[in-house]
Amino acid sequence: MNELTKIGKKRTILLSISILLVSIHTIYFYHSVRPEIELKKLIQQLIRFSLTIGLLILVYEGKNWAKIVSLILFSLALLGALIGLGTLDTPFMNKIPIIVAIFVYSMAIYHFGFAKSFKEFFKFQNTEISESIQDSKEVMESEKFWKIIEVTKSESYGDYEKQQSLLKRELLKLTATEVLEFDNKFRTLRGEIYTWDFWAAAYIINGGCSDDCFSDFRGWLIGQGQSIFENAIQNIETLTELKETNDGDWEGLSYIATDIYENKTGKDIPQGVQENFEITGEEWEEDENDLKNRFPKLYAKFGME
Incomplete structure (x- = not known):
């Protein structure tokens, strides 16, 4: 694994964690402003959260269809966050989580869609490992x-x-x-x-x-x-x-x-x-x-x- 591939791997992991943290905060924020937890809504959110985890794992493993689906979903999430930022009538401090979400989704779209480091890591993940690993003390003639x-x-x-x-x-x-x-x-x-x-x-x-x-x-x-x-x-x-x-x-x-x-x-x-x-x-x-x-x-x- 070359240096660029290692960078791609590291950034993929960090962005995946960031996306999951944004999702967790979204779930928390939704229920914190309500007098009681909406159980049906919470179950739906947890199912979506679990699917997001699965999707990110598949992206990490180099599944091309998962990468395409994730880019579509991140783009929709970014669009929703931008609309929310523009229409939400609330003090600036309350908008910070939305701004963070916009930043995270923007970085995710760039990384998974355009970054050279991710392309190298994605290519590495799709490289077929066919040769066995064995030590040898022999030197080439x-x-x-x-x-x-x-x-x-x-x-x-x-x-x-x-x-x-x-x-x-x-x-x-x-x-x-x-x-x-x-x-x-x-x-x-x-x-x-x-x-x-x-x-x-x-x-x-x-x-x-x-x-x-x-x-x-x-x-x-x-x-x-x-x-x-x-x-x-x-x-x-x-x-x-x-x-x-x-x-x-x-x-x-x-x-x-x-x-x-x-x-x-x-x-x-x-x-x-x-x-x-x-x-x-x-x-x-x-x-x-x-x-x-x-x-x-x-x-x-x-x-x-």
């Missing part, structure tokens, strides 16, 4: 892994966002287990370059690099292909051969497999292989002279001078 990376790199022509889209395309061709094995391989490689030298390279290239930045850098570097990756392991200063660095915007590639697995199974990706989080190598100082002396070629190309 190197040749297959790097072939996928090379395809995305060669077809993206240096456009990192396009490369991410292409990786989604390639991973969608795989089974859920293969996606997990790809992610295992990806995280294994990312762990292999969790070293002070690679952090220094990211720091020099970007003019500074936090822990999160370094994680994104390692994912981005894997996306540059097998040759660049393996050459850098042998000699970190071969990174001077990089033709572009995406201006330090390295986030994205590391999360593709996780999203695709979730789309295929409806569940979070299993832990799989444990990534290495123990940094190795010789620590460096955040000092220009230290970085310049230890990584002269990198500093000459990407440093401040």
Whole structure:
């Protein structure tokens, strides 16, 4: 479930609760101004309230007919509230519940009818989950892994966002287990370059690099292909051969497999292989002279001078 889908889910729940609260207040207000409760009317209102709950549940589950019916009913409710607001001769404070109802129904109509987040959530709810969920410690074989990376790199022509889209395309061709094995391989490689030298390279290239930045850098570097990756392991200063660095915007590639697995199974990706989080190598100082002396070629190309 991507971020937009999660937003759609959250807003659907919040709006559904708001609609039910408006309904409860309407029932309460109707009977509070009368000397005694009209039992027949109350039963009718409770039946309608129960049907509203059922309708909202069906909308949440992705039933298209329920969405259409709800939009019609919310539109009628909004129209009724607007008429009531215009014709009710009462102090402003007494009109506040009607104004709140107008706001809630307006938001519901917009959300269920037009909001991108709901469309994404609605589409997700209607995605058929057909693949089983299973953990695996297996890693994808190197040749297959790097072939996928090379395809995305060669077809993206240096456009990192396009490369991410292409990786989604390639991973969608795989089974859920293969996606997990790809992610295992990806995280294994990312762990292999969790070293002070690679952090220094990211720091020099970007003019500074936090822990999160370094994680994104390692994912981005894997996306540059097998040759660049393996050459850098042998000699970190071969990174001077990089033709572009995406201006330090390295986030994205590391999360593709996780999203695709979730789309295929409806569940979070299993832990799989444990990534290495123990940094190795010789620590460096955040000092220009230290970085310049230890990584002269990198500093000459990407440093401040």
